Amino acid sequence: MGSKWRKMKLALGLNLCTYLPRTLEEPPAVCLNSAERLSDVALLSPANWPMTPTPSSYGLRLSRSSSKSSKQTCSICLTKMREGEGHAIFTAECSHSFHFQCIASNVKHGNHVCPVCRAKWKEIPMQHPMLDLSYLSERHHNDAAMNLARSLPPPRRVMSRGHGPQIQASEPATFNDDERLDQQPMIAGKSSSNNDALDNNHPVRMVDMKVYPEVSAVPRAKSFEKFDVLVHLKAAAMVTGQAVSQNNQVSQYPRASVDLVTVLDISGSMAGTKLALLKRAMGFVIQNLGSNDRLSVIAFSSTARRLFPLTRMSDTGRQQALQAVNSLVANGGTNIAEGLRKGAKVMEDRRHKNPVSSIILLSDGRDTYTMNQPDPNYKLLLPLSVHSKRFQIPVHSFGFGSDHDASLMHSVSEFSGGTFSFIESEAVIQDALAQCIGGLLSVAVQELRLEIDVVWPDVRLGSIKAGSYSSLINGDGRSGSIDVGDLYAEEERDFLVSINIPAEKAGIDTPLLALRCVYKDPLSKETATLESDVLKIQRPEKVGEEVVSIEVDKQRNRFLAAEAMAKARTLAERGDLTTAISVLEDSRRVLSETVAAKSRDRFCVALDTELKEMQERMMSRHVYEASGRAYILSGLSSHSWQRATARGDSIDGSILVQSYQTPLMAEMLRRSQAMFLGSPSNHRLIQPLLSLASQPQPKPR
Known part of the structure; x- marks a missing residue:
C-alpha cells in the first residue's frame, strides 16, 4: 500500500507541478507525459512557463523507463550526464544518479533523501572542501568521492524540543561573506551612455505633489476650527527602464537594486503541498530578480539556518539559489524569532549594501519558542536594528492558512515599516509574493519627508492624519512634518492636515500653507527638494452652496x-x-x-x-x-x-x-498568473489533486 501511495503522490506532484528549465544541451520543448521522472527542482524554474497539461497529466501511471532516464539526466541541474566529460557521477542505493557536485551541494543544505523518489539514504555523498579530484579519471573520481563520503562523519544533528533531529549546517559567526556588488548599476540591455541623463542639468522630477482644500471658498466672516487639507503625493512612472514625470519629461532610469532576505517557515506543518508551492513561489522570485539584485534565504523550524549568503542573481547565482531552495525539507517546530534574528543578522553583517533592503517572512504557524506567554510582546521578535530607524529594513510578512499567528506577523511588519498579507489559500503564495516583488523592484524615491509650514499668522496646525507614518507638529503649531520613506514607481500617498481658519474683515483670499518634499535618489544618493505653491483659500463676502x-x-x-x-x-x-x-x-x-x-x-x-x-x-x-x-x-x-x-x-x-496596486505590481502579478498553475482558472482544477498528494502517507504494512 505504501509503495502505491508513493507512486500516486509522485504522479500527481511531478506530472501536474512540473516546470523544466531550458538548458544549453536540450531543446526548449517540455512534454509532461514524457518518460522522465523529475525532481522537486523542476518546481522552481519557470523558464518554460506557461505550459498546458496533456490528458495523461492527470493519470496516476509512472513510466517504466523513468529509471533509465534519470540515469541519463541529473535531476538536480537537469543537464545530461555523459561519460568521458570529467564529471563525477554519484549513483545512490535507490539507483538514481546525479552529478556528484550537484548532489553534494544538495546534501550540504540538509537534504538526506533522494530528490527523485524521496528514499532515505544510508550512504550520503559529501564534498570535502579541500579535495581536488580534477586530475582523476571519471571512474577513479567516482571511487574517490564515494570513499570520501563513507569516511566522513555524519552531519551534526541538533535535537529540538519534542521534535525529531534536524540537520544543522555549519555557518560563519559573522555573515560578512556577501557577494561584491556590481559598481555599474544599469538596465539590462542598456549601455552606460543611457545613464548620462541622470547627470544632466535637467533631472526628472521623481515626485509630484497636489494640494486640495475641502472647499475652495470660505465666507469672509466665517471661521473654521477643523478645516481639512489633502496633500497628495505620487512617484514618477517607470516605463521600460525610464522614469516619466507628470510633465512628460523622460530620462533613462536604471532601477535601484535590491538586497532581499527571505525567511521561510519549513516546520513540520509545511510538509507536502505547502512546501512544494513555497518552493515554486521562490523559484518565481529568483527568476525575476536582476543580476545586480542579491538574495539570501533563511529557513527556520525549531532552529534557523542560512542556506546561502547574499548572492547576486546572475545565472550562476540563480542556479545555486534554486538548488538550495529545492533542498528544503519540512520538519520540526516553529521558531519565528530565530528566523527573524538570523535574517536581520544577514543585513547587519553585510560588507556591501544595495540601495533597497527588505526582509520577507512567510509562515503558516505560531511561534512556539519565544511567543508562548499569555500576553506576548511582539516587538521582542525583531532585533533592534530592524525597528530602531523607521523604514531601514522593512519586514513584509505573509501569513497563510488558518493556523498562522496573524497578530504576531502584523505586529512585526508594523514595527518595521512593512506590510502584512493574509494568504487564505496557499495556491496563491506565488501571486502574493509577485505583487510584493513588483514593488520592491521599482523603488523610485527614498527617505521622502513632507514638511508643512503655516503662512498666515493666525493659522495653526490642528492635527495630521498619516496612518502608520510618523508625523510631528511643533509646539507652536506653525510647522509639522511626515516621514514617508520609500515610494514605488507611480505609488501614491494621501495625508489629511487639519487647520483652523480665522474670520477675516477684508481681503480676497487667505494664504494658508506652504509645503515642501525632500527625498533621496536611491541611485545617485543625492537629495532633491520639491516645493508647492502657497495654498490659498478664497474669502468672498458670500458663498453659495459649498461643494x-x-x-x-x-x-x-x-x-x-x-x-x-x-x-x-x-x-x-x-x-x-x-x-x-x-x-x-x-x-x-x-x-x-x-x-x-x-x-x-x-x-x-x-x-x-x-x-x-x-x-x-x-x-x-x-x-x-x-x-x-x-x-x-x-x-x-x-x-x-x-x-x-x-x-x-x-x-x-x-x-x-x-x-493601492501600482502598475508594476500589477504587471508582476499578471506575469505570475500567466504561469501554469498560477492562474485562478487552474487553481480550482489542480488544488483537489494537490491536496490529495499532500495527505499523510500510510505506513507500509
Missing part, C-alpha cells in the same frame, strides 16, 4: 473605515463579536451618506465591499479565528501604509486590491 472636494471626502472615508476596523478588531478580541459587527455596519451607513460615496467613487465602493466582508468573517468565533482576524489585520496594514497587500482571496486583481 466638498471628492478627493478630500474620499480620504476622510478611508480614515473612518480604518478606525472602524481597528475598533471592531478590539471588540472581537474581547469576544464581543455582535458589537464588532455593529461597529462595521454603522461605519458602512455613515460612509454611504458621504459625498464621495454618493458619487459612486470607486475607492468608496471598495471600502464598503471590504467592510461587508469583515462583517461576514465575524459571524462566529470559529470563522473569526480561522480568517477574520487575519483579514482585518491585512486590511489595516494596507490602509495605514497605503500599500497593496494580499487579502484573503482578493489577490486575483479585484477592485479592493487595485486601490
